[in-house]
Amino acid sequence: MASSNFRSLEAANRRETAVLVGAFMLLFGALGLGLDIAARDIAIIDGHLIGFPVLTIAALVFAGMQSIVSYYSGASLVLLSVHARPLTPDTAKHQMVLDVINEMALAARMPAPKPYIIDDPSPNAFATGRDPAHSVICVTQGLVDQMDREELQGVIGHEMSHVADYDIRTMMMIAVMVGGIAMISDFVYRWMFWGGFGARGRSSSDRDNQAAALITVAVIVLAAVAPIFSQLLAMAVSRQREYLADASSVEFTRNPRALLRALEHIARIESPLKQGTNGTAHLFIVNPREGVREDDEGFFDNLFSTHPPLGRRIARLQALLGAAGAAKLDAQSGADTSVRG
């Protein structure tokens, strides 16, 4: 039952990745075409296409290359951008993390992901890669230092579920695409600033000029909106997956306490991750950005959050644990959760 559940999630993620790549290509194609028209490289005169759409092709080639590169080496790019290094069993606690990764891989019936570590005191973790056989689990030194074995199991179990249902592929592609879109948007603005829209005098009529001006405006608007839109997409796609991964973590560990204790532990700590950039925030188990702890539940907070409020995730796990167990845990750490939740 559990495995068929993961299979359908995997199929959904394969589809979503394909749609994402399609949308990405389309956006770049549209921007390129718009620039071509704006720059008068091409024009439609009396129903005939005149000129060569050089920018359209360049944009499509760029988008295609980026999709291919991010599919095959997105994980390395992400690891590079957060300054991660391979995790080796140099200390007892590091050995324990390696062991827990193997344990959770067994529980999920997946190959063990490659372990990585970030030298950062804030407790956090993420998983990435194009499929389970090429997956990576990355933890921070802060997580290693502050979590005990049970809490580590909960966190790694959460990451393992992202691996098992191919969330990692979708999220990795989004991470690289958000970066790519920000880049092209930046390019469009610089190019316009340097006078890229100078008339090259191919067009003959006022009507054509008008159309070109209109398209120029459209390009500007598209270039301005695309980065925001891609961020929103990254957030929406990521948010709904977190509850699911929390639930799967419990399924792997058969122990709701493990992840519950880990999240409560993280909720008590107020140290943002240094390396959590906007492009990779949605990969982590809890939002790494400063000042965005996401405990408010207003509409805009939700819209711009990569993760559901920590308090709500904790509440769901408490429900799983059952009233009796939750009451016992509350006795230990209730003050913190009631403030946060």
Place this chain on the structure above:
Amino acid sequence: MAFLIIVVAIVAWVVFAYNRLVSLRNQVDNSWRQIDVQLKRRHDLIPNLIEAVKGYMQFERDTLTQIVEARAKAVSAPDQASRMAAESQITAGLSRLMAVMENYPQLKADENVLKLQEELTTTENQIAFARQAYNDVVLDLNTRIQSFPTNLIASNFGFKAAEYFKGAPEEQAVPKVDLSMTTPHA
């Protein structure tokens, strides 16, 4: 024409259902091997562990000999059932040992012991998770073998329901720690 389509559809379904059963049966075999790997790893670990702790724990001779004997029985077991019985004796013995080890502060200062202890913990966990994964696949396979209409194919091609890995009763019980044995001795 309609008849032909129905025949093709049925054949396609039989092929699909058969392959699915084969895949599940292989997963069951593979999951079983995962348990096996961990049990062997535990066998290899036991002599080192006993060697490392026996100097500190003269008073736990019984526990230690029990584990060593159970291991010997598991290694030379003639059949699967007696082997699994011996393995669950090992599990019970080791969890008793782990509990008792808490009472020897000297052990916590021994880096070699700590290393072996972590290795033992993860091996025990991996046995438990491998067993859990095994039982999950067995559930998948058995459900498919028993439900209509796949059961027709299963019975025709000789697919048999797999057996769950059940823990022995003594393994599921909370290990009893004899406190009289564990008064601190310098």
